[in-house]
Amino acid sequence: xxxxxxxxxxxxxIKEKNHKTILLQLADGLKPEAKNIVxxxxxxxxxxxxxxxxxxxxxxxxxxxLTQLGxxxxxxxxxxxxxxxxxxx
Amino acid sequence: xxxxxxxxxxxxxIKLTDETLNYCKKFKTIALxxxxxxxxxxxxxxxxxxxxxxxxxxxQPERTNSQSQILGCDLSYKNLxxxxxxxxxxxxxxxxxxxxxxxLSQKDEENFKEVIRFDPITNQHYILNLKDVDxxxxxxxxxxxxxxxxxSIGVIITLKPGQQQFNxxxxxxxxxxxxxxxxxxxxxxxxxxxxxxxxxxxxxxTACPRIGFDDAPNLPIxxxxxxxxxxxx
Numbered sequence: 001x002x003x004x005x006x007x008x009x010x011x012x013x014i015k016e017k018n019h020k021t022i023l024l025q026l027a028d029g030l031k032p033e034a035k036n037i038v039x040x041x042x043x044x045x046x047x048x049x050x051x052x053x054x055x056x057x058x059x060x061x062x063x064x065x066l067t068q069l070g071x072x073x074x075x076x077x078x079x080x081x082x083x084x085x086x087x088x089x
Numbered sequence: 090x091x092x093x094x095x096x097x098x099x100x101x102x103i104k105l106t107d108e109t110l111n112y113c114k115k116f117k118t119i120a121l122x123x124x125x126x127x128x129x130x131x132x133x134x135x136x137x138x139x140x141x142x143x144x145x146x147x148x149q150p151e152r153t154n155s156q157s158q159i160l161g162c163d164l165s166y167k168n169l170x171x172x173x174x175x176x177x178x179x180x181x182x183x184x185x186x187x188x189x190x191x192x193l194s195q196k197d198e199e200n201f202k203e204v205i206r207f208d209p210i211t212n213q214h215y216i217l218n219l220k221d222v223d224x225x226x227x228x229x230x231x232x233x234x235x236x237x238x239x240x241s242i243g244v245i246i247t248l249k250p251g252q253q254q255f256n257x258x259x260x261x262x263x264x265x266x267x268x269x270x271x272x273x274x275x276x277x278x279x280x281x282x283x284x285x286x287x288x289x290x291x292x293x294x295t296a297c298p299r300i301g302f303d304d305a306p307n308l309p310i311x312x313x314x315x316x317x318x319x320x321x322x
Contacts, residue, residue: 002099002100002101003097003098003099003100003126004096004097004098004099004100005095005097006095009093009095010093010095013091013093017091019091027097030097054277055277057297058160058161058162058251058297059094059251060162060249060251060252060297061249061251061252061297062092062249062250062251064248064249064250066090067090071090072090072091073090073091073092073093074090074091074092074093075092075093075094075095076092076093076094076095077095077097078095078096078097078125078126079094079096079125080094080096080125080153080154080155080158081094081154082152082153082154082160082251083151083152083153083154084152084251085151085152086256086257087257088254088257088295088315088316088319089162089164089254089298089314089315089316
């Protein structure tokens, strides 16, 4: 894999905040990496890791309604911070 | 809820091929952009262009959080926030979605500047011009005319927090008091469902503006984006 997925950084955050339920959201080209990421995180931490099945068009495209599943950390791969203009596009 | 964004930065060194560098020498000033995977990995390319006596400019476009990064939604030239006009754009990345934004951002500019897309994975370059978006722009102009002549308008609003534009869309009623606006809500915007509402003559997309450009030519209904609907003189 030629892209830095920073899994160590994610594990560090999980341990630091004692997160238990994690959601991974991956840009399309990175979706095949989901298995490796889930396996590594679950091996290194006491967590349940979920994978977002739907779209991941950008940092503008984040899932909602996750609290009902008890998700306490979402990790989106492939996108940087998106600065929304509240006045429109 | 806690959130993390992972840029998935490309780990290998990237540099222009001799062929691409020679092509770039045609231009005195080049504006350099990339997707986030490559935007922190442009040092070698910058030094190559500098050694070739090419003036390189860049910016942090309106919705980005990083210098040289381009997003698919920064579709107007002013959103790029360039302080100097380039002779061409050079985009570093392996997809077509982002460099096409650089083409569409020039749709209202008097002098179009070509977009050189260099793919650092295949080491090939491709040239993008206005003719590559000809069908998109023709469809769009047709939809604008249809909007102006329609009385019954459907406004589609996404629930995605980053793309939700409910408040700005309310301005439509003020700007066009003689039109009737019907507001529709969904999560993923799929305009193939639009045919279920035959009383709508034209649609206004308020979600990702690329829906109004890239998707519209493949749909049997007229769609314009909120920005254009609010800015028609």
